[in-house]
Amino acid sequence: MLARSIVGEDGRILLKGGIRLRCSYIERLRRLDIPAVYILDPGEKYVPSEIVPERVRAHAVQQVKEAFEAVAIGRPFCVHAIEETVDRLLDEILATRSPILGLEEIRAQDAYTYRHSVNVCVISLLLGITLGLSMGQLRELGVGALLHDIGKVHVPPEILRKTGPLSQEETDLMRRHTKWGYDHLRAYPDLSILSARVAWQHHERLDGSGYPLGVRADRIHLYSRLVMVADVYDAMTSERPYRAGLDPLDVLRHLQRLSGQLFASDVVDALAQVVSPYPRGARVLLNTGEVAKVIEVNPALLERPRVRILETSRPDRLSVPFEIDLQRDISRSICKVIRE
Ligand SMILES: [Fe+2]
Known part of the structure; x- marks a missing residue:
């Protein structure tokens, strides 16, 4: 029996959680390139447990995809649709009693950037809520988090996909996604400049060792300090084609070791609150x-x-x-x- 619903790229539910798997379903999943599914153990009841329902998450992934694709061909994206997406995610998170992140849902690998953007948004919102941000701040934070990597549309795909070490020239190009994203986002009058700054600053580090500018703690905005932790946490715990995802607790401990040095200690403390090392279903x-x-x-x-x-x-x-x-x-x- 399926423990989690499986949602396609376009947000349609392909198979609903709780359904008994038949050979024809398994065959269909194979054809759709779904690498794995969650299965219930004997005696276990089907209990949907995600912090954000699959349908809402899939819708968010689709909105991020549309924004990235618009920017890639030099078109403006719809700020209103992004804000609405953040509101929907925020509504779901606030409606959830337990501040615990479920296991990441399994999807086809090629949507990594969009899925990662949504994960970073959800984690950033959880951190923001834990740190007591206002609703207005959470919205600005959410928009910045959802679009933090939008500058990557200008990075050549072969560099994005490269699994080995990057040359100096490739590294320079990759690092430019921060400034490209900022320059793009700040052109939108409806979008807060603080959201745009998240794209610019999410790779900065408190001790000045980050990029693109190498600025120190006091010049890094609160939203960026939140998103940088969410970004690293999700990137390290995610399954990638070239490596398995790391254990969430190892990642949390890694971040705790760097707390106060590279990452803001109040944000890392908030992460320990919202990220369970052993989430339900693990x-x-x-x-x-x-x-x-x-x-x-x-x-x-x-x-x-x-x-x-x-x-x-x-x-x-x-x-x-x-x-x-x-x-x-x-x-x-x-x-x-x-x-x-
Ligand atoms: Fe980035």
Whole structure:
């Protein structure tokens, strides 16, 4: 049984979560190049758990795609449509009680830039909410986050797609996407200059080691300080054609080590609040050798969620999956996320 709905590039739901997979469906998914799907384990009920529903997320991906494609051919994009998209994402996030990010949904790889833009927007909004930004600020932040990489439309695709190290010349071209994006966005009278600055500054770092200008903390706007953390977090945790996504907790710890030096410490602290190292649905390995699935995240104790034990270290011992609250059972702890 499918644990998550599968949404096509155009936002249509291809298969609804909860449906029993038949051979014909699996064949169709193969033809559509869907690399993997989420499957329910025995005894588990279908519970949609995303912070943003697939349909809203897919719509946002489509809007970003249209904006990028317009800019690529020298046409203006519709600022109103982007603002509306941010409002919809914001509505969904604010309506969600639990401030926990679900596992990233699986899609065909070629939409990475658009999907990444939407992820960065969602994460930035969560960070902004945690840090107490006003609705007006959240909208400006969301628009900036959604379009932060729009300057990439002018970077040659072979450089964007290159998986090996870039030459100096290629690096220079790649880095220009910041200024190109800013120059483009600031030309829109309806778009806040602060949103445009996100495109310009999202690769700057507090200690001045970033680009394009190498400015220090006090010259980097709050929105950019949020988006740079969201950008790095999503890029590092995402599955790419040339490498597996890194474990969210490793990425969070990496960011925590650089907190105050490269990244704003209040923003990294906010990330620890909203990003669960072991999100609901994640398959994890326990110190006992058991394999478990995260059922419910405890926001106060992110590392000790409620889990369902699926496999013991001796598979012959387990007949029925059972649940354990790691907050109570302190003899057990999570070692790592298992990626299938
Ligand atoms: Fe970028």
